[in-house]
Amino acid sequence: MSSTEKSIFERIIAREIPADIVHETDTIIAFRDIAPAAPVHILVVPKTPRYRDVAELAAGDPALLADVVATAHLLANELSDGHFRLVFNTGANAGQTVFHVHAHVLAGGLTEGSLAH
Numbered sequence: 760m761s762s763t764e765k766s767i768f769e770r771i772i773a774r775e776i777p778a779d780i781v782h783e784t785d786t787i788i789a790f791r792d793i794a795p796a797a798p799v800h801i802l803v804v805p806k807t808p809r810y811r812d813v814a815e816l817a818a819g820d821p822a823l824l825a826d827v828v829a830t831a832h833l834l835a836n837e838l839s840d841g842h843f844r845l846v847f848n849t850g851a852n853a854g855q856t857v858f859h860v861h862a863h864v865l866a867g868g869l870t871e872g873s874l875a876h
C-alpha cells in the first residue's frame with residue numbers, strides 16, 4: 760500500500776465505510792471485528808495513522824497506548840464480564856494485516872487454547 764492510500768481503519772474513522780462502532784473519543788475509536796474470533800471481539804484503534812504497530816506506538820506515544828489498554832478494560836466491563844485478552848499482532852509474519860496500530864479485545868467464552876485471534 761502506498762503511504763498516500765488510506766487504510767481500512769482510516770476509512771472507518773472517516774465514515775467512508777460502515778462499522779459497528781461501540782466507543783469513540785477524540786483520539787480513539789473502537790468497533791466490532793468483522794470476523795469475530797470470540798463472542799466479544801472489538802478492535803481498539805488510535806485515530807492517528809502515525810503508528811503502524813504497537814511497538815511504534817509504545818515508543819512514540821506511551822500515554823496513547825495506556826489509553827488503548829484502558830479502553831479495552833472499559834469495553835470488557837461494558838460488553839462482557841470484565842475479563843479480556845488483548846492481542847496486538849505485530850508484523851506480517853505474526854498475522855498483522857492492517858498496518859495501523861490496533862488492539863484486539865477478546866472476551867466472553869474464551870477457552871485456554873484460543874491464544875491466537
Ligand code: AMP
Binds near residue numbers: 854
Ligand atoms: P490484524 O490481522 O491483526 O491486522 O487485524 C485486522 C483485523 O481487522 C482482522 O481481525 C479483520 O477481521 C478486521 N477487519 C478488517 N476489515 C474490517 C472491517 N471493515 N470492519 C471491522 N473489522 C475489520
